[in-house]
Amino acid sequence: MANVKRSPWLLHYDGSSCNGCDIEVLASLTPVYDAERFGVINTGDPMQADIFLITGGVNTQNAKTVKQLYDQMPRPKVVVAVGVCACTGGVFKDCYNILGGADTVIPVDIYVPGCAARPQAIIDGIVQAVELFEKRSKEHDEKVRSQKKGSEVA
Amino acid sequence: MGKRSVIPFGPQHPVLPEPIHIDLVIEDEKVVEAIPSVGFIHRGLESLVDKRDYNQMTYVVERTCGICSFQHGMGYCEAMEHVFGVDVPARAKYLRTIWAELGRMHSHLLWLGLLADGFGYENLFYQCWRVREKVLDMQEMTSGGRLIFSVNKVGGVIKDIEKEKLDIILKTMDEVEEELTVIKDTFLLDYSVQSRLQGVGIVTKEQAHDLGCAGPFARASGIRTDMRKLGYAAYPDLDFEPIISATGDSYARCYCRIMEIFQSIDLIRQAIGKIPNETDLFTPVKGNPDGEYFMRVEQPRGEAVYYVKASGKQYLDRFRVRTPTFANLPGLCEMLKNTQLSDVGLLVLTIDPCISCTER
Numbered sequence: 001m002a003n004v005k006r007s008p009w010l011l012h013y014d015g016s017s018c019n020g021c022d023i024e025v026l027a028s029l030t031p032v033y034d035a036e037r038f039g040v041i042n043t044g045d046p047m048q049a050d051i052f053l054i055t056g057g058v059n060t061q062n063a064k065t066v067k068q069l070y071d072q073m074p075r076p077k078v079v080v081a082v083g084v085c086a087c088t089g090g091v092f093k094d095c096y097n098i099l100g101g102a103d104t105v106i107p108v109d110i111y112v113p114g115c116a117a118r119p120q121a122i123i124d125g126i127v128q129a130v131e132l133f134e135k136r137s138k139e140h141d142e143k144v145r146s147q148k149k150g151s152e153v154a
Numbered sequence: 155m156g157k158r159s160v161i162p163f164g165p166q167h168p169v170l171p172e173p174i175h176i177d178l179v180i181e182d183e184k185v186v187e188a189i190p191s192v193g194f195i196h197r198g199l200e201s202l203v204d205k206r207d208y209n210q211m212t213y214v215v216e217r218t219c220g221i222c223s224f225q226h227g228m229g230y231c232e233a234m235e236h237v238f239g240v241d242v243p244a245r246a247k248y249l250r251t252i253w254a255e256l257g258r259m260h261s262h263l264l265w266l267g268l269l270a271d272g273f274g275y276e277n278l279f280y281q282c283w284r285v286r287e288k289v290l291d292m293q294e295m296t297s298g299g300r301l302i303f304s305v306n307k308v309g310g311v312i313k314d315i316e317k318e319k320l321d322i323i324l325k326t327m328d329e330v331e332e333e334l335t336v337i338k339d340t341f342l343l344d345y346s347v348q349s350r351l352q353g354v355g356i357v358t359k360e361q362a363h364d365l366g367c368a369g370p371f372a373r374a375s376g377i378r379t380d381m382r383k384l385g386y387a388a389y390p391d392l393d394f395e396p397i398i399s400a401t402g403d404s405y406a407r408c409y410c411r412i413m414e415i416f417q418s419i420d421l422i423r424q425a426i427g428k429i430p431n432e433t434d435l436f437t438p439v440k441g442n443p444d445g446e447y448f449m450r451v452e453q454p455r456g457e458a459v460y461y462v463k464a465s466g467k468q469y470l471d472r473f474r475v476r477t478p479t480f481a482n483l484p485g486l487c488e489m490l491k492n493t494q495l496s497d498v499g500l501l502v503l504t505i506d507p508c509i510s511c512t513e514r
């Protein structure tokens with residue numbers, strides 16, 4: 001966590017979760033657990049978000065929505081799957097309408113286990129996501145810089 | 155007449171953590187019609203009955219909804235117990251009542267917080283959730299899980315709450331009551347809150363009755379309905395009256411839920427006072443279920459119905475759950491008509507929607 005320069009914004013979307021993980025995500029943002037002390041803040045707008053928290057598996061109806069939300073987020077971005085449902089499909093894996101975990105439609109970086117995932121685990125996931133985001137931002141900046149240099153030389 | 159246009163609400167919307175999509179047909183700023191579309195969260199868990207046996211189904215049913223998870227498990231188990239024709243030990247019934255009421259408290263506190271956030275009182279939102287954490291601590295202390303605690307089993311419960319823990323619950327109830335009394339005044343007496351809630355989204359008694367509304371939504375419109383009065387778990391031994399209000403607006407719904415938290419505190423106190431000393435926590439069930447049953451349970455959001463059908467096999471033939479939000483959606487769409495666009499978010503909240511229950 002040392003030397004994190006940015007304050008990433010969080011977007012939370014409820015795939016087809018049972019609500020258990022959702023309210024734990026909310027609980028980890030409230031002052032008792034206070035994930036916001038790591039510099040993140042919850043937003044409702046995908047276009048301003050850097051970290052995508054997804055709870056619940058993906059079904060035929062919401063696959064499109066999940067994909068769309070992911071695409072709307074600016075690069076670089078990090079995806080955290082919260083709860084076993086989002087990781088693999090969990091208890092509902094065998095249901096006819098469930099396609100699987102969140103990684104069936106979007107690339108997932110961090111998996112948070114638990115049913116329901118505990119706020120401590122979610123915060124752990126968020127902290128890892130913040131670090132990863134920092135790393136990716138640096139790489140992204142470098143890439144942009146070298147591209148700029150390239151175009152100046154040309 | 156102004157120009158008509160359609161504004162989509164959801165599935166991803168800041169007011170609600172859950173996905174529901176409503177197409178709002180508006181005329182200037184006024185909503186003329188609300189057309190919901192659902193299915194974003196449908197899993198089809200009822201179909202799991204052919205892959206999980208009746209004992210395993212308890213855990214699947216609990217995951218219908220993470221907020222009222224205990225009550226889902228309880229409704230299913232009570233239905234199965236009727237199919238088997240077994241009697242649950244009295245202590246287990248009281249334990250179920252205590253857990254169910256703790257669940258109701260945390261659900262209502264969660265809702266109050268979301269409502270406060272909905273009308274822009276962020277601090278109040280945090281206060282409600284802070285108090286809610288105390289209730290969650292009680293759930294965690296007694297069962298090991300914060301939200302989903304899997305203590306139900308066909309025939310009874312699998313965990314006991316010891317005397318010392320009951321005392322801790324009683325002490326916490328006093329604290330929660332004290333803090334809630336302070337919070338209550340902001341919700342019910344604050345001038346700005348009143349102007350945001352009073353007279354908005356009125357559902358009359360006739361409308362609520364015709365549209366088949368359930369739970370606090372119906373009670374706020376003056377319908378005396380409370381499935382706990384049917385007498386499952388230990389409710390027949392406890393003394394309580396359904397809380398009703400007559401006006402049917404957002405304020406009435408807020409009032410009913412706040413008062414129900416106090417009622418739950420009272421019910422927990424009564425249950426702890428009367429809990430019998432037994433060592434048996436469950437009656438073993440033998441063989442496979444045969445028969446069908448229809449069970450009604452009062453959840454935080456209203457009446458939930460469980461239907462089970464078995465034909466002497468380990469796997470059930472059919473399991474069905476009708477959840478309160480499903481009953482309340484027609485009421486919601488009726489209520490949204492002729493309201494201002496800016497009120498929609500708050501009005502959707504006031505029925506306390508639980509979409510994951512609805513779509514299962």
Ligand code: SF4
Nearest residue numbers: 017018020083085115
């Ligand atoms: S992991 Fe468990 S608590 Fe979380 S959404 Fe899935 S079933 Fe619900």
